Amino acid sequence: MAENDKKTSEAAARQRATVRYVDNPSCAETFADSVNSVFFDGQTMRIEFGITRMDEMKKDQALTGRRYPACRLVLAPAAAIDLINKMQQTAQALQQAGLVKQQEKPPAPGKKN
Numbered sequence: 001m002a003e004n005d006k007k008t009s010e011a012a013a014r015q016r017a018t019v020r021y022v023d024n025p026s027c028a029e030t031f032a033d034s035v036n037s038v039f040f041d042g043q044t045m046r047i048e049f050g051i052t053r054m055d056e057m058k059k060d061q062a063l064t065g066r067r068y069p070a071c072r073l074v075l076a077p078a079a080a081i082d083l084i085n086k087m088q089q090t091a092q093a094l095q096q097a098g099l100v101k102q103q104e105k106p107p108a109p110g111k112k113n
Helices: 002-015 077-096
Strands: 034-040 045-054 065-075
Touching (some): 034 065, 045 077, 065 077
Antiparallel strands (some): 034 045
């Protein structure tokens, strides 16, 4: 049976495609200053990025603004997992550089320090 497993894993390794990254300089960039929503429906992860536009300032009135969708990104589960992993790596690098501090978890209810 172990030999059968070995053949199966060798066949799987041969079937994996080698994918090369090819840059596309004409690919448009989208600026966002917020993440409006993240939703996973079991098949895709949908992320909506937003942009904030401030209203004209008026004397003696509160500052107001509006948030508009800038981009909607829909990812297959494998791409969503890849994004999560890369964001965790980025967060660790920012933390190591001292730019981000890890939040301390509050003690669980009923536990004393």
